[in-house]
Amino acid sequence: MPGRRTHRTRGIVLDHVKLGEQDLIVTLLAADGTQARAVAKGARKPGGRLAARVELFSETDFLLASGRSLGIVSEATLVDAHGRLRGDLERVSAASAACEVARLTSFEDAEDPFVYPLLSRALKAFEEAADQAHLDLAVAAYVFKVLAHGGWSPELARCIACGDPSPMWFSAAAGGALCESCARDVPGAEPIAPSQLAWVRALIGSTFDRLLAADVTPESALWLAGCAHTWAATHLDARLRAFEFMLAL
């Protein structure tokens, strides 16, 4: 494409929309944390060489040409296909849920060096998770980490309304833990055990390596994934369909 301005960026493929007969519009989380959309021409051509490089969840080095409104993929080199996600419904669903949240926490003009490495590590964690419990834990960790980074960090140590140091209730809408008397005024507040509060704190503060090696029951991990879903849906004010699908499996 002579005359067009081009730029190189690494990106994680978050989403696809079909365009015409053979093309795709891909939504990328770029390495600088911005979100970009670009047309991948011929990406749906059977056996086409671009198809594998713009698969969902792939990390790819792109050369993008500026188009009239969207960028156009002029070169693509696969960096990490996250191949162990493929063909595994639970792992694909986890990656879809994370990419859905990544789409809602990245923006065209807002650079943020934290979000790309976080999503890249999370996708690797979904490949590495030994079982469903650790997969649930890894999704919950990604979601709480990216939201906390974005400014939606839950108050876990004390009642968010009165400061009582031993809260026993939790409300996503209220912004975290509540004591019993404050919880009475908050519709939808739910009881929470100190161990559950400690788990949410660990999701935000611990590394994926430690979480993947942690002792967690399937019930606790599923509860944490549900809690992360409620937290994200409430603060992003969005219906998270891929996340709902993952929780319904």
Ligand SMILES: [Zn+2]
């Ligand atoms: Zn209180």
